Amino acid sequence: METIFFDYALPCLCAFLACVGFTLTFNIHGYGKLIAGVGGALGWLVYLLGGKTIFAAFLAAAAIGVFAEVMSRVRRCPVTGYVLVALLPLVPGGGIYYAMRHGVAGETTLFLSTLLHTFGMAAALAVGAMLASSVFRAIFPRLRPPKK
Amino acid sequence: MDYEKLLNMAAELGYQLMYSGAEIYRVEESARRLLHAYGLENPEVFAIPNCLIVSVATPEGHPVTRMRRVPAHGTDIELLERCNGLCRRLCVETPPLDEAQAAVDALPEAIPRHSIRLMLLGYGAAPAFFAPLFGGGLRDTACSFFCGLAVGLCLLCGGKFIGANSFFRTAVCSAVAAFLSLTLVEAGLGTSVDIVTISTLMVLVPGVALTNAMREIMAGDTFSALSRTADAILVASAIALGAAAGQALGGLF
Incomplete structure (x- = not known):
């Protein structure tokens, strides 16, 4: 019970609150805050369950993509805001930082491998969310919001 | 119909959408649908991250073009959602142009902002x-x-x-x-x-x-x-x- 709480529930709660913090800076109001926060927590949960690898980031981005598509259908709002905020905890800020540290220290091999890992994470996020929402749209075309 | 007014209104809505950080296809599609709803056959809309060009040919064959330069901007999801909602409403109701222009102009001031x-x-x-x-x-x-x-x-x-x-x-x-x-x-x-x-x-x-x-x-x-x-x-x-x-x-x- 304790491991579940400290390994999964607490990080997800933190991801939720961090995303809600970000909604303040992107001027999101009302239920949008909650949706973006839940999306962030869901993404982080999948990332943890997947073992914090690049593939886990891909799965997490896919989960966020599907979640945001469903929510935008429910609320009839553009999907942009929810994906934007929910993906933020997964963006490899640590990778950029460590690559810089290795680069400044002159450790070329470590610098290159960290840099490539960072690019891999970014690409996994982009492809994951893109693929998920494209597949979702292909499967449920009738759920498309009414014509603008 | 006054096509210059219509063009100004559509360009302004597209500009607001771009300014709120919307995707290019959303800007282009919204402006195109809006012009279409007001009865234009082939409106042309072209957008890249900091420029928006709207061009139409009136039924008499007279071409009219408007270009807007979009300055550096952040992301404002509330403005984006409201622009989207307004665009849908205008396309369905097609109110008189002055009324529509007033609604578009009123958008940025009406947005609630966090302190x-x-x-x-x-x-x-x-x-x-x-x-x-x-x-x-x-x-x-x-x-x-x-x-x-x-x-x-x-x-x-x-x-x-x-x-x-x-x-x-x-x-x-x-x-x-x-x-x-x-x-x-x-x-x-x-x-x-x-x-x-x-x-x-x-x-x-x-x-x-x-x-x-x-x-x-x-x-x-x-x-x-x-x-x-x-x-x-x-x-x-x-x-x-x-x-x-x-x-x-x-x-x-």
Whole structure:
């Protein structure tokens, strides 16, 4: 019970609150805050369950993509805001930082491998969310919001 | 019908959409549908991240074109949702042009905004809750909160001193974050420089540019996707440069 709480529930709660913090800076109001926060927590949960690898980031981005598509259908709002905020905890800020540290220290091999890992994470996020929402749209075309 | 008025109205709505950080395909499609709803057969709309061109030919064959230059802008989801809603309403109801123009013009002022204090709180809270995600304890959380507040202050109130150049702004904010976290950890408040710095840098990370680039690729706007990807890479290098400068500066003391 304790491991579940400290390994999964607490990080997800933190991801939720961090995303809600970000909604303040992107001027999101009302239920949008909650949706973006839940999306962030869901993404982080999948990332943890997947073992914090690049593939886990891909799965997490896919989960966020599907979640945001469903929510935008429910609320009839553009999907942009929810994906934007929910993906933020997964963006490899640590990778950029460590690559810089290795680069400044002159450790070329470590610098290159960290840099490539960072690019891999970014690409996994982009492809994951893109693929998920494209597949979702292909499967449920009738759920498309009414014509603008 | 007064096609010049119609063109102005559609261009203004597209401009507001672009300014709120909408994707290119959404801007183009909204303006096209709006012109279509007012009875134009082949309206042409072209948008790239900082330019919007709307061109129509009146039934008499007279061409009319309007171009809008979109300045550097942030992301405003509330404005985006309202523009989207207004565009749908105008397409269905097609009210008289003056009324529609008034509705579009009233948009930016009617948007509810968070107060500066609340936004600062957001800038502080996000890094504070990122610290535990990267393995930090309570003391790192407190450190990240203060560093986040400092970065938020730089972003919100430092515009006059730093200027509008996004590369330079990101580098300065990143330097402030790295310097402050090094100082706070040296002073004994935090435990790990790496964790505090990374948590704070998450506020500056180019997540928005990356997500937008991905959505442009999905929609088939290769040119905009390339420009946004370049933006993401530039911001990432600015973060790395700034953090390196900040740590070097902190190491001097």
